[in-house]
Amino acid sequence: MFYSKLFGKTVKTDPKDEISVNAKLLIRAGFIRKELAGVYNFLPLGLRVLTKIANIVRDEMNKAGGQEILLSALQTKNNWQKTGRWNSFDALFKVKSRYEVEYALGPTHEEVLVPLVKQLISSYKDLPLSLYQIQTKFRDEPRAKSGILRGREFLMKDLYSFHQDEEDFEKYYEVMRKTYLEVFKRCSLEAIETKAGGGTFSQFSHEYQVISEAGEDEIVYCPGGDFSENVEITEVKEGKQCELGHGSLKKVKVIEVGNIFPLKTKFSEVFDLTYKDKNGKDQLVVMGCYGIGISRLMGTIVEVHHDDKGIIWPESVAPFMVHIVGLDMDDKSVADRAEKVYKLLLAEGIETLIDDRQNLSAGEKFADCDLIGIPYRVVISKKTGEKLEVKKRSEKETSFVSLDELIKMLK
RNA sequence: CGGAGACUAGUUCAUCGGUAGAACGCCCGCUUUGGGAGCGGGAAGUACGGGGUUCAAUUCCCCGGUCUCCGACCA
Numbered sequence: 001m002f003y004s005k006l007f008g009k010t011v012k013t014d015p016k017d018e019i020s021v022n023a024k025l026l027i028r029a030g031f032i033r034k035e036l037a038g039v040y041n042f043l044p045l046g047l048r049v050l051t052k053i054a055n056i057v058r059d060e061m062n063k064a065g066g067q068e069i070l071l072s073a074l075q076t077k078n079n080w081q082k083t084g085r086w087n088s089f090d091a092l093f094k095v096k097s098r099y100e101v102e103y104a105l106g107p108t109h110e111e112v113l114v115p116l117v118k119q120l121i122s123s124y125k126d127l128p129l130s131l132y133q134i135q136t137k138f139r140d141e142p143r144a145k146s147g148i149l150r151g152r153e154f155l156m157k158d159l160y161s162f163h164q165d166e167e168d169f170e171k172y173y174e175v176m177r178k179t180y181l182e183v184f185k186r187c188s189l190e191a192i193e194t195k196a197g198g199g200t201f202s203q204f205s206h207e208y209q210v211i212s213e214a215g216e217d218e219i220v221y222c223p224g225g226d227f228s229e230n231v232e233i234t235e236v237k238e239g240k241q242c243e244l245g246h247g248s249l250k251k252v253k254v255i256e257v258g259n260i261f262p263l264k265t266k267f268s269e270v271f272d273l274t275y276k277d278k279n280g281k282d283q284l285v286v287m288g289c290y291g292i293g294i295s296r297l298m299g300t301i302v303e304v305h306h307d308d309k310g311i312i313w314p315e316s317v318a319p320f321m322v323h324i325v326g327l328d329m330d331d332k333s334v335a336d337r338a339e340k341v342y343k344l345l346l347a348e349g350i351e352t353l354i355d356d357r358q359n360l361s362a363g364e365k366f367a368d369c370d371l372i373g374i375p376y377r378v379v380i381s382k383k384t385g386e387k388l389e390v391k392k393r394s395e396k397e398t399s400f401v402s403l404d405e406l407i408k409m410l411k
Numbered sequence: 412c413g414g415a416g417a418c419u420a421g422u423u424c425a426u427c428g429g430u431a432g433a434a435c436g437c438c439c440g441c442u443u444u445g446g447g448a449g450c451g452g453g454a455a456g457u458a459c460g461g462g463g464u465u466c467a468a469u470u471c472c473c474c475g476g477u478c479u480c481c482g483a484c485c486a
Contacts, residue, residue: 011421016478036478037477088486090484143480143484150485330444363447370446389445
């Protein structure tokens, strides 16, 4: 990608209507723009990151046996009345058509998926079943805040599992626990698996929490990793000594990036989702539900990985791997050399952004480069000669390498 | 949903009863190129919308909208 052609420019000043680090940096660096409170547009750079994250999640869900589907965002009121959530789900977006018909905009998809699954499964041979989607969700939040951490419209992965019995569900629940930790690890986030309140569904559930001052939740946890509970439910006090000798428990603010919990037969009962067991007897399907906020994950990564100059994207989710900074670009031999390196990197399958702008000071290009936060900066100028000056965004030192050496570094 | 604040150029802000100004960005020319360059010229605003007060309203008052912050809420 040529920077000069990229839709979305960097901005020097912080937007006046944003306080959160993620929104300030993502807007200034040209990844997103606000449409409404809690609603953002994603520009090319932003969409690239979102897609990278979604693909990590997709890959892990597929490994865990999930099949990807896409369910309707516009949903019939009737099913929401059946589950009683038309009135009890506070954040439900309700829309009325010009024919006075009311619909829900999906904040979650049990009301759509459970009736759908009922049409398509009937035997114990059809179970277990694991279905997921990555889709825009709508929640009529009383107060959107913190940039893309808490929106009214956001991208979410929701997976639902269907089982013959509790035992089979619990086996799968353990698979998903491991899967979730793997997803966050691949996004370079240290997620703390935390016991939380199960809401109306059960006595327990797990949340995946990332330590950050930008978070809205609080947990008490052991830095040794054997204990963590949401303050909503915990009776344990911070400062108490860990029983396994890891020292004292800490209370910290956290961002909830994922949540898994049992649904048991709550929705199976409402929609009469049953299967025939080996004896030909009807049994209720046992369900589980597993969510990850994809766009929130993107915001969380920025909250965790940045410095005073800008974003520091982990390689796994970065919009590009290499950012070529071309200096002296009005010198034809330098410009040609930069473009040649750009093309060779592309030929190697390395995603590259090249700052090909002319008549711009070096300082401005470096500042933009730091702000955008692509993992590798490669400077090409009159000074660099045949070598490439390489610097990682996360490090201070630069080194001079050949193109072959650079490609080796990146593979 | 309670409380507070804001809304003026693309962006960040100034002006504060007498029909708008800067910086950055943008366009043109020249100069410049290793940490947000210099000079000169230029384009760019129904001052959120609607009422009211006034000879006169971006400015004061009222209603509405939007955004932000604090709180409540967050299956």
